[in-house]
Amino acid sequence: MSSSLSTLETLRLVAPEFADVADDTVNSVLQLAACVMDVLAFDADVRAYAVALRGAHMLKLRKDSSAAASSQIASNAGTVREGDLSISIDRGARDGTGVDDLSSTIYGRAYLALRHGQILPLGGFSADSRAPGVSGEEASS
Helix, strand or coil, X not given: CCCCCCHHHHHHHHCHHHCXXXXXXXXXXXXXXXXXXXXXXXXXHHHHHHHHHHHHHHHHHHHCCCHHHHHHHHHCEEEEEECCEEEEEXXXXXXXXXXXXXXXXXXXXXXXXXXXXXXXXXXXXXXXXXXXXXCCCCCCC
């Protein structure tokens, strides 16, 4: 009997805020998440966790794609005005890292930490918590 969780179960555990999203929708997002990341960059034992974090990030962006998300995008833009001329620069597109959108959610930040080799606690993250980065055993408060 295997004790490992499926990617769907892992997402449900890590991101309980998406409990009301249908399994079919979550599974579709997880398939997309696996397509936009290098799953082989992760050890097999954390691969489902990485895909779940990336999928939760995508779901969070989808959920927040209202005015709040557009204000986040606007905050990445720098604008210079001279008289009637206005020039805007999107700082996220300019820096070339390709990870700016990942830093916009707790799930994306946790994914980035995992990608950089940090051991993360597996559990629900609150929307206002910072990116976890616990080394070794999960820290007890």
